[in-house]
Amino acid sequence: MYHNAKELLALIGDSGKSIADIVIENEMEISEISREAIMDELQRRYDIMYKACHDGLETAVISISGLTGGTGKQMWDFIKSGKGIQDLTTQKGIAYALSCSEVNASMGLIVAAPTAGACGILPGTLIAVAEKLQSSKEDILKALATAAGIGQLITKNATVSGAEGGCQAECGAAASMAAAAITQLCGGTPEQCFEAAAIAIKNIMGLVCDPVAGLVEMPCTKRNASGVGNAILSCDLAMAGITSHIPFDEVVDAMFRVGKALPSTLRETALGGIAVTPTGMALKEKIFGNGGCSGNCSSCGGCH
Amino acid sequence: MNISMFDILGPVMIGPSSSHTAGAQRIGKAMYMISGKEEIAKVDFYLHGSFSHTLSGHGTDRALVAGLMGMDASDARIRNSLQIAKERGIEVSFQPEDLGDVHPNTVKVIATTKSGKTYSMIGSSVGGGEVEIVEINGTKAKSSGKFPTIIVTHIDRLGVISKISSILAHYEVNIVTMSNSREKKGSTATTMIETDHEIPLSVKEELEELDYIHQVVLVEKFA
Missing domain, CATH: 3.30.1330.90 (D-3-phosphoglycerate dehydrogenase; domain 3)
Structure with a gap:
């Protein structure tokens, strides 16, 4: 049984197992299902992720509010032009994450990972890196299991809810999960996976959740892109042998305490950050000007 | 975990x-x-x-x-x-x-x-x-939808809850959680039970036959 990274690493010991192996064994026990059934379900979810990461590349996908969309296609077109500065893997990961995030905002089918708002980071990163490494299906699915393990620990010991911990809890958790997943895919040790996961959270410690008009669009779509960059750089640092210094468990605990310390205006209420800039407020007016916001709901406080 | x-x-x-x-x-x-x-x-x-x-x-x-x-x-x-x-x-x-x-x-x-x-x-x-x-x-409840649930509104009388649980046991329905509340002593009470197994319609029918039972609602799991 594990409740934190320290216990999970102790379970691995010198068995040569990966984080994924332990997470899958745990799932077999708590859900009373076979390893084969787990791998089948991971495959099913990966296929949905893969589709969401591609549907917005050749066609512009627009959100149901009509406010945003088409950035996945813009990035994909830019990649084809060959003018980008980042390496191709990061660029593609970003395009995939944008696509997935836009499919979500258009009421398309996605896999929350760990949330819907941050759903592009893990699949975008994983698909791009797996393409570069030409990873096997089995290795990709095991990387997903490792990501799930990181998400379990963050959920258990902190939170993955933006309303509770800010964006650091959602996009931070997603980048942390993605960093560990690709570190494993790159052949990193379980310790290195946790270093990458810890570094990814530290990189965006304190990030606030400030959605314009309360919608999962601005700044969420671009934060999904940014999460890919964060995950890939954290992986490279860990693979270079650079450590976090502050262990994963302590970083998660710190993230939780920082989240609690954030004022509620910066935790998914759309009452702070970019949501209350003049442009943010004007966009909100554009959406809710026609009665979407009733203006008489005292508990909301979002009316102006 | x-x-x-x-x-x-x-x-x-x-x-x-x-x-x-x-x-x-x-x-x-x-x-x-x-x-x-x-x-x-x-x-x-x-x-x-x-x-x-x-x-x-x-x-x-x-x-x-x-x-x-x-x-x-x-x-x-x-x-x-x-x-x-x-x-x-x-x-x-x-x-x-x-x-x-x-x-x-x-x-x-x-x-x-x-x-x-x-x-x-x-x-x-x-x-x-x-x-x-x-x-x-109109009655307080607490359900996450992860389990089949039975909600019984009844009069607060000795033995009613025991009747409910024995009928469930008869149909081999295992109880996960159970909560009970009442407005005041001897008045309307609500018993809500989450179970491991699907609750057969006959449980509802048998309960409705009993004295002191106002209403029985079966809720399949929805989450």
Whole structure:
């Protein structure tokens, strides 16, 4: 049984197992299902992720509010032009994450990972890196299991809810999960996976959740892109042998305490950050000007 | 670790928000179960706080109605659910309402079936697609929808709860959680039981035969 990274690493010991192996064994026990059934379900979810990461590349996908969309296609077109500065893997990961995030905002089918708002980071990163490494299906699915393990620990010991911990809890958790997943895919040790996961959270410690008009669009779509960059750089640092210094468990605990310390205006209420800039407020007016916001709901406080 | 990896890599859902879309679908689905999956003629949604605020922007309206018609969180028809409801002749209304001291994402649902029965419930979407039903037919409740549930409204009399549990045992239905509340001694009480197994209709029928029982509602798991 594990409740934190320290216990999970102790379970691995010198068995040569990966984080994924332990997470899958745990799932077999708590859900009373076979390893084969787990791998089948991971495959099913990966296929949905893969589709969401591609549907917005050749066609512009627009959100149901009509406010945003088409950035996945813009990035994909830019990649084809060959003018980008980042390496191709990061660029593609970003395009995939944008696509997935836009499919979500258009009421398309996605896999929350760990949330819907941050759903592009893990699949975008994983698909791009797996393409570069030409990873096997089995290795990709095991990387997903490792990501799930990181998400379990963050959920258990902190939170993955933006309303509770800010964006650091959602996009931070997603980048942390993605960093560990690709570190494993790159052949990193379980310790290195946790270093990458810890570094990814530290990189965006304190990030606030400030959605314009309360919608999962601005700044969420671009934060999904940014999460890919964060995950890939954290992986490279860990693979270079650079450590976090502050262990994963302590970083998660710190993230939780920082989240609690954030004022509620910066935790998914759309009452702070970019949501209350003049442009943010004007966009909100554009959406809710026609009665979407009733203006008489005292508990909301979002009316102006 | 008692959290499933598929709760982390999931739910598989129609976007854009786990709390405002997937959670809303589950609340709608709860009413679908509470009303015994009957065709609905008319439904009124009273939206509190943030639910009323981002109603159409997050597809909360479509998700609530989709759930009410029995659709799952991953059902692509959620996008067209308002149209589908119209075609099925379901009269739908949404209105903002201050429901008092409840979770910011809360909705009260009043539904009338085509056979003329009316049901009400209040549900909250508490994050990540998880929901809590806090009131059913005017009585306090507490259900996450993860287990089949039986809600019995009865008179507060000695032995009623024991009768309920022995009937469940007779049908080999194992109890997971059990809660009981009453207005005051000897008045109306509510017993709510979550179970491991599906609850057969005969449990409801046998209970309804008993003295002191006002109402029995079976709710299939909806999350």
